Amino acid sequence: xxxxxxxxxxxxxxxxxxxxxxxxxxxxxxxxxxxxxxxxxxxxxxxxxxxxxxxxxxxxxxxxxxxxxxxxxxxxxxxxxxxxxxxxxxxxxxxxxxxxxxxxxxxxxxxxxxxxxxxxxxxxxxxxxxxxxxxxxxxxxxxxxxxxxxxxxxxxxxxxxxx
Numbered sequence: 001x002x003x004x005x006x007x008x009x010x011x012x013x014x015x016x017x018x019x020x021x022x023x024x025x026x027x028x029x030x031x032x033x034x035x036x037x038x039x040x041x042x043x044x045x046x047x048x049x050x051x052x053x054x055x056x057x058x059x060x061x062x063x064x065x066x067x068x069x070x071x072x073x074x075x076x077x078x079x080x081x082x083x084x085x086x087x088x089x090x091x092x093x094x095x096x097x098x099x100x101x102x103x104x105x106x107x108x109x110x111x112x113x114x115x116x117x118x119x120x121x122x123x124x125x126x127x128x129x130x131x132x133x134x135x136x137x138x139x140x141x142x143x144x145x146x147x148x149x150x151x152x153x154x155x156x157x158x159x160x161x162x163x
Contacts (some may be wrong), residue, residue, distance in 0.1 A: 002098045005053040005065065012062045013053055016110055020081035021094050028113045038079075049145070051078050054099060056091045064091035068099045071143045075103040077110045080119075096126055103161060109138075110157045111144060120155060128157035 005013060014036075021037035047053070051067040062126055064082035068075060082091050100108065110128060112119040120130060131139070136156040141145065146154075 002054055002056050002080060002095060005055050005062075008115075009053070009055065009062065010047075013055070013065050014038070014040055016055075016062065016083055017043065017079060017081045018064050019083050020087070022084070023118070024113065024116065025129070027115050029115070029149070032150060032153060046079065053079070053128050054095055056095050058086055058089070063094070064095060066092070066099060067094040068102055070104060074107045074109055075105045076143060076145060077108060080110075086130065092122060100159075100161065106161050108159045108161065109139060109143060110159075111140060111146075112157070114153055114155045120157070123157045123159075126159075128159045131156045131158055 017038045018036045020125075024033055024037065026033075028087045046067070049069070051069045053065050053067045055062045057063060062079075063086040063160075066080040067078035069078050070076075077096065080096070081090055082089075108128075110123050112123070114120075124130065136154070137151060139156045140151040140154065142153075
């Protein structure tokens with residue numbers, strides 16, 4: 001079951017993000033990885049900036065989360081994480097499809113680490129197109145509020161809902 005998450009789910013979102021983010025350890029630039037991967041203050045800031053999280057449950061346990069955020073004339077899919085023990089069960093696909101139906105804009109963008117080929121492949125498998133480095137840089141500056149170092153080491157994928 002997929003549901004909109006609330007403040008009551010904050011601690012669980014935090015736990016899922018940081019459990020799943022261990023996949024980045026040793027893969028993304030070491031100056032971008034830290035533990036916890038997403039501190040509580042950062043997660044709270046993302047929610048306050050308009051990221052609305054949704055989650056999917058498995059046997060009444062919240063097992064995966066993904067956020068959606070309307071920014072200007074586009075929709076961003078943000079912070080997609082599945083508990084390690086529930087990965088490769090199709091939960092990410094379920095939430096992604098759900099959020100694509102919620103998107104209010106034709107253009108949906110996703111940013112992820114360039115050194116996370118599993119994530120890039122996941123989004124490409126679901127109709128997202130990997131954009132050029134020039135376009136990526138431009139879009140990160142327009143729609144995201146992330147450090148320059150993260151922009152340098154990340155990619156943007158795009159999917160048009162009209163396609």
